[in-house]
Amino acid sequence: MSVLPNRDRQAERREATRREIVEAAWEIARAEGLSSVTLREVAARVGMRSPSLYTHFASKNAIYDAMFGEAWSEFLQVTLERTASLPKAPRVALLAMSETFFDFAVADLARFQLMNQRVIPDFQPSPESYAPSVATLERLREVLDRLGVDQPEAVDLYVSLVGGLVDSQLANDPGGDRWRRLLPRAMDMFADHLGLPGPPLRSTQRST
Incomplete structure (x- = not known):
């Protein structure tokens, strides 16, 4: 019987959230320009408060x-x-x-x-x-x-x-x-x- 390695579901969720944040930033950049990317706008697009972004990215x-x-x-x-x-x-x-x-x-x-x-x-x-x-x-x-x-x-x-x-x-x-x-x-x-x-x-x- 083979034993599958334990999945780190918390790490998977964290990585998925990071990808969602980056994709939201790309959407803003493509629509309004790179300089228009703000933490507030990115947070709004992914449904979180701006301070919460700091748990995933240290800065803009x-x-x-x-x-x-x-x-x-x-x-x-x-x-x-x-x-x-x-x-x-x-x-x-x-x-x-x-x-x-x-x-x-x-x-x-x-x-x-x-x-x-x-x-x-x-x-x-x-x-x-x-x-x-x-x-x-x-x-x-x-x-x-x-x-x-x-x-x-x-x-x-x-x-x-x-x-x-x-x-x-x-x-x-x-x-x-x-x-x-x-x-x-x-x-x-x-x-x-x-x-x-x-x-x-x-x-x-x-x-x-």
């Missing part, structure tokens, strides 16, 4: 920290899945990776801002929550190195190039694809600059 920044870690953990998983089956051609692989980040970023403005922009002046992620972002960058560097992008400055250029297009899309054409359609051209320019092999992406994809 602690909630932001959980949101930050959750967001980067989600993208790390997306990155691992996408880079496990990239096309072999360097330019096509670069485009696939850039489209993956672009689509993830523009799908959720509040999430992108918390992950990549300093919109909360006094917020600094904890090492634990920051770890998935570090792991994501390490994976990116591994893949880029395999594609022939092996200089730190080139990695920085790639990140800035794709991130800049995301910023322009969100600022000027939210919900559209004006800047997404520039990704093939941008990756061609990047690949040409580094001398990466392969026919131009623009020769196989119509750009309008």
